[in-house]
Amino acid sequence: MELRQLRYLVRVIELGSISRAALDLELVQSALSQQISRLESELSTRLLQRSPKGVTPTEAGLAFFREAQLVLRHAEQAVRSAQESRLSGSVSVGMAPTTAAVLGLPLLRAMRDRYPDVRLHVVESLSGHLTGMLNARQLDLAILFDSQAGRRWSVMPLLEEKLFLIESLRPEAATAVKRPKRLSVAQLAGLPLILPTGSHGLRSTLESAFARAKCKPHVVAEIDSLAMLMDAVDSGLGCTVQPWAAVGRYADAAQRFKLTEISDTLARRATALCSLSDDELSPAALAARVVLADCAREAVRSGRWVGARLTG
Numbered sequence: 001m002e003l004r005q006l007r008y009l010v011r012v013i014e015l016g017s018i019s020r021a022a023l024d025l026e027l028v029q030s031a032l033s034q035q036i037s038r039l040e041s042e043l044s045t046r047l048l049q050r051s052p053k054g055v056t057p058t059e060a061g062l063a064f065f066r067e068a069q070l071v072l073r074h075a076e077q078a079v080r081s082a083q084e085s086r087l088s089g090s091v092s093v094g095m096a097p098t099t100a101a102v103l104g105l106p107l108l109r110a111m112r113d114r115y116p117d118v119r120l121h122v123v124e125s126l127s128g129h130l131t132g133m134l135n136a137r138q139l140d141l142a143i144l145f146d147s148q149a150g151r152r153w154s155v156m157p158l159l160e161e162k163l164f165l166i167e168s169l170r171p172e173a174a175t176a177v178k179r180p181k182r183l184s185v186a187q188l189a190g191l192p193l194i195l196p197t198g199s200h201g202l203r204s205t206l207e208s209a210f211a212r213a214k215c216k217p218h219v220v221a222e223i224d225s226l227a228m229l230m231d232a233v234d235s236g237l238g239c240t241v242q243p244w245a246a247v248g249r250y251a252d253a254a255q256r257f258k259l260t261e262i263s264d265t266l267a268r269r270a271t272a273l274c275s276l277s278d279d280e281l282s283p284a285a286l287a288a289r290v291v292l293a294d295c296a297r298e299a300v301r302s303g304r305w306v307g308a309r310l311t312g
Contacts, residue, residue: 003075005039006068008032009047013065017054088117089284093292094130094142095122096201097226099271101248102305103143106295114291118284126224127201134274140285141275141292145201152280156273156289158296161243162307163205163267164259165191168236182263189215192238194229197222202269206241209267233257243269244306261307270311271296 012021018036022029040047047061057065095103104122111120123130123139130142134153143158165183188210195217196203210217220238223229226246233240234256240246241262247253273293275281281289299305 001039001042003072005035006072008035009039009061010065010068010072012036012048012055013057013061016056086117087115087284087287089282090119090121091141091282091285091288092121092123092139093288094133094139094144095124096127096130096143096145097124098243098245098248099143100124102245102299103292103295106299107292110291110295111288115284115287118288120288126196126226128197134276137276137280140281141273141289143292143296144272144274145269146204152277153274154277154281156275156293157311158271158273158293159300159305159308160311161245161269161271161305163241163243163262163269164307165239165262166230166233166242166246167239167258167260168234169256169258170234170236179258179260182261185209185213185262185264185267186215188217188241188262189213190218192220193217194221194223194232194238194240195219196224196229202242205267205269209262209264212266213264243308245308271308 008021008025008027011025012018012032015021015024018033019029022032025032036048043060043064045060046058047064048055049058049061093107100122104124108120108122111118123133125133127145130139130144131146133139134142134144165179165188195206198204198207206217221232223232229240230246230250232238244259247257247259250256273289273296275285275289278286296305297310300308300310
């Protein structure tokens with residue numbers, strides 16, 4: 001028995017006609033008749049008395065009609081209660097600077113629209129720091145590049161990002177030379193690279209890629225701040241290897257930076273949505289996890305997250 005069948009029967013009895021009820025419910029008359037017949041078969045009793053003038057409820061139908069009205073009122077009240085009951089609480093979310101450049105504002109807007117009473121605490125930091133904070137229960141959720149660092153995490157693979165050699169377009173830049181449209185990792189050997197330190201996900205990915213290419217990166221500076229790192233690249237002190245999102249906050253990125261895709265298929269950054277185990281998350285955190293995943297998927301599908309493809 002389904003709520004819609006109760007709704008159909010109540011409307012038929014109220015209007016005294018299957019044809020008028022079908023018009024009111026925007027149903028084909030035969031479909032409505034079939035649903036009423038199924039309900040009668042399930043109850044093993046006749047609910048309606050049909051005549052050329054319309055339909056009237058039988059004694060059983062009238063008894064059922066009164067109870068069905070009560071059930072429908074309770075169902076409508078349940079819906080209103082669910083809609084009026086707002087989720088509340090606080091949720092802490094960690095994102096690397098490159099990720100925050102793409103997802104930070106969309107997440108804030110989506111949470112405000114869907115759960116206005118949930119207070120969002122966003123932490124922007126390098127992935128190595130976020131891993132430690134998640135393990136220390138200082139974060140509920142984090143988008144990370146190394147999802148193996150937590151024993152009791154819930155891990156949802158999200159996407160994979162291409163990596164690019166990023167250089168300054170200043171004429172005086174140390175690497176201001178013509179390059180092909182794509183470069184292999186081996187072709188990066190000898191270039192003056194500015195990278196984060198080895199405790200962070202991107203550096204680990206690059207070290208593995210260089211090892212597979214049987215060469216070593218020429219690191220001229222290590223900077224654990226994306227803003228300062230990109231300032232150094234912008235000023236022409238060296239180049240870096242990052243996903244496109246590293247220039248996502250620059251409205252004039254096309255005039256300031258040159259991006260050359262790294263061709264090695266294994267030189268990619270895998271991104272996952274990691275959280276504490278489900279039994280440790282509050283209802284607000286569980287809801288925020290769904291919203292965050294939705295925002296990431298929408299950013300990729302809409303083309304706003306350049307160089308990313310969904311994997312989860």
